[in-house]
Amino acid sequence: MEPSPAVITLLLVFWLKIVSTSLSSIEADDVFSSVSKMEDLVHQEKKLVDTVDSFLIEAKQRLAIVEDYVTTYRQAIKGELNSAWLVANPVDAYHLIKRFTVDWRTTEQILRDVSITSNDACNHVMMLRDKSVFAESHDLHGAAIALIRLQDTYKLNVTALADGRYTGVDQSKEQVFQSLQDLSSRDCFFIARHAFADGYYDTALEWGEAALRQLAREEDNVGPTTEILGYEIKHFMNYASIVHDDVLEKKGPLGMHWQTNSNPVNKKLFRSGSSEKYESLSEQKFTPKLYQQQSEDEQNESYERLCRGEKLRTVKIDASLRCHLVTRGHPALLLQPAKVEQQSLDPMIVVLHDLLTDHQTDILRQLAEPKLATSSHLGPDGTFIRSMIRTSKNAWLEENENASLPAIRRRMEIVTGLIYTPETASEHFQVANYGIGGLYKTHTDSTVNREDTDPWMLRIGDRIATLMVYLTDVEAGGATVFPNAGVTCWPRKGSAAFWWNLYKNGEPDLTTIHGACPVLHGSKWVSNKWIRQYDQMFVAKCGLHFLEKFDALVPHTRVYADMMSRN
Numbered sequence: 001m002e003p004s005p006a007v008i009t010l011l012l013v014f015w016l017k018i019v020s021t022s023l024s025s026i027e028a029d030d031v032f033s034s035v036s037k038m039e040d041l042v043h044q045e046k047k048l049v050d051t052v053d054s055f056l057i058e059a060k061q062r063l064a065i066v067e068d069y070v071t072t073y074r075q076a077i078k079g080e081l082n083s084a085w086l087v088a089n090p091v092d093a094y095h096l097i098k099r100f101t102v103d104w105r106t107t108e109q110i111l112r113d114v115s116i117t118s119n120d121a122c123n124h125v126m127m128l129r130d131k132s133v134f135a136e137s138h139d140l141h142g143a144a145i146a147l148i149r150l151q152d153t154y155k156l157n158v159t160a161l162a163d164g165r166y167t168g169v170d171q172s173k174e175q176v177f178q179s180l181q182d183l184s185s186r187d188c189f190f191i192a193r194h195a196f197a198d199g200y201y202d203t204a205l206e207w208g209e210a211a212l213r214q215l216a217r218e219e220d221n222v223g224p225t226t227e228i229l230g231y232e233i234k235h236f237m238n239y240a241s242i243v244h245d246d247v248l249e250k251k252g253p254l255g256m257h258w259q260t261n262s263n264p265v266n267k268k269l270f271r272s273g274s275s276e277k278y279e280s281l282s283e284q285k286f287t288p289k290l291y292q293q294q295s296e297d298e299q300n301e302s303y304e305r306l307c308r309g310e311k312l313r314t315v316k317i318d319a320s321l322r323c324h325l326v327t328r329g330h331p332a333l334l335l336q337p338a339k340v341e342q343q344s345l346d347p348m349i350v351v352l353h354d355l356l357t358d359h360q361t362d363i364l365r366q367l368a369e370p371k372l373a374t375s376s377h378l379g380p381d382g383t384f385i386r387s388m389i390r391t392s393k394n395a396w397l398e399e400n401e402n403a404s405l406p407a408i409r410r411r412m413e414i415v416t417g418l419i420y421t422p423e424t425a426s427e428h429f430q431v432a433n434y435g436i437g438g439l440y441k442t443h444t445d446s447t448v449n450r451e452d453t454d455p456w457m458l459r460i461g462d463r464i465a466t467l468m469v470y471l472t473d474v475e476a477g478g479a480t481v482f483p484n485a486g487v488t489c490w491p492r493k494g495s496a497a498f499w500w501n502l503y504k505n506g507e508p509d510l511t512t513i514h515g516a517c518p519v520l521h522g523s524k525w526v527s528n529k530w531i532r533q534y535d536q537m538f539v540a541k542c543g544l545h546f547l548e549k550f551d552a553l554v555p556h557t558r559v560y561a562d563m564m565s566r567n
Helices: 005-023 035-077 083-088 090-131 137-153 158-162 185-197 201-217 224-251 267-271 275-283 296-307 315-319 358-371 404-416 455-460 558-566
Strands: 165-167 176-178 323-326 338-344 349-353 392-397 429-434 440-443 463-470 480-482 487-489 496-500 514-516 519-521 525-532
Touching: 035 090, 035 429, 083 090, 137 158, 137 185, 137 201, 137 296, 158 165, 158 201, 185 201, 185 224, 201 224, 296 440, 296 480, 296 487, 338 487, 349 487, 358 392, 358 404, 358 429, 358 463, 358 525, 404 429, 404 463, 404 525
Parallel strands: none
Antiparallel strands: 165 176, 323 338, 338 349, 349 496, 392 429, 429 525, 440 514, 463 496, 463 525, 480 487, 480 514
């Protein structure tokens, strides 16, 4: 008997409310937001399987004896249940008593042993769960949203993705990735409902269609349960189509918290006088809006296009950029100059190639890995919160934790020309690892509120510059993009992106708003070093005009050299 549409609708609405609540924040002990933690999960799963496997081997041996007891009984009575006949023969009566004494005692003890072994296995699993990493339901919700964002950002084919196949960002490499397992119809339906709850109405319909395709291909799925699942998916598709068309009609195809196709699912709407409107929506072309104020929608569109490797700047702008070797007149750079690649002249964004060695990047990762905790970001009310806007884990490292860290800091100072010590000059090393589809939506590194009265912030000033070192190569995705400047920096182990966050007068430069693109394949590690404003007064001096910007790395000066010698 099929459940009524009213019942399914009520259950669907209730489920969507639960999902919406679970997606509004990230748990402090989540796993999905860090590939490093998920690598731990791989080892954890092996321990669990080994525990269960040991239990199965032992249980099979014992259950073979139990099976022999049952077989002996059935062979002895040969289907005869006449009690008088079974005990009439003294030999049969002897065997009856023997089965109750010797055979049954053995069987009873084995059943107890199996129960004890089962409890031991359960207790061992509980111990692993309590003392080490373990995935929970919120991790599954996060992983579903990560797949949705990856599919949406990189325009992945849902049919191929359901089969575990997707292509990389760099088309010149012809990257194709294939998973070990595909997604089942229930997996696709699960993802479809999450997409709907998160406002991806167009994506929800694609995943719903994928669920129906997978269901038709699954030969083992036959029976009432499969029929009910198919009915639920179809009912969801009808419900999602209605909501999709309603949102498209009332709000348009794109907003910060929703997106739809340009055309309605219900073709009757084309004949209701709205056909010209939908045709105009389909014909709308994206025009880059660089070096000027962008709306949230425009900024997000530029962010996603840059993540996909699209070029938003003119050829003329790109032609003005240069790669060069920089010594800044510093003795340490005379034999090994800094390799500088300009990414943007205004704002000044450069990539410093081979800033750190493989050994140094590995040291930063190894020190940070045991300390990783879920990343937070500045919320609307000015407090730090955890959410799907930033899906990563990070750790803070102080220089006294390892002898290599002062040398790394010194290398950064020499190349950038800025002052990193004492503690008022720069923040500790922050090391971050991104998870499934790990990202950080567009934001600015400037953190000081002009009305802030915190004595410490008033003493150290805002983050004048950012130096972000890539600690790993990333096979696909994971770029750092600047929507207002049309810049994309691709991760390369040992290289770093450097930019100024402030004008020379100390005001935030909003053209440096940037974001971390979702990691499509691989593991992304970065280390951030944020340089504070006031200790740089002699090396990064104020300008004479309120719109004057820093346009280069700091030149080597005697004042700077004296400061470095004191440190």
